[in-house]
Amino acid sequence: MLIHSGTRGGNALATRYPTAMISLLDRVIPNEPRMPPHNLRQVLDMIVAADPALRQDERWLRLDTMAG
DSSP, X not given: OOOSSSOBTTBOHHHHSHHHHHHHHHHHSOSSOSSOOTXXXXXXXXXXXXXXXXXXXXXXXXXXXXXO
């Protein structure tokens, strides 16, 4: 599965399925990880570029705080 930098048919999954991706990330990333997941900022930016309304989503806000 190619989430952000790799693409299939030119579209990353974070761009094609932003709501599903934010839901997945919210479930798999703990509230207090030792360090933020690699490239989390890039994925979050792709998600809100695809669906700007998600910038107000509490899951996106939590992950955004974590990404710094």
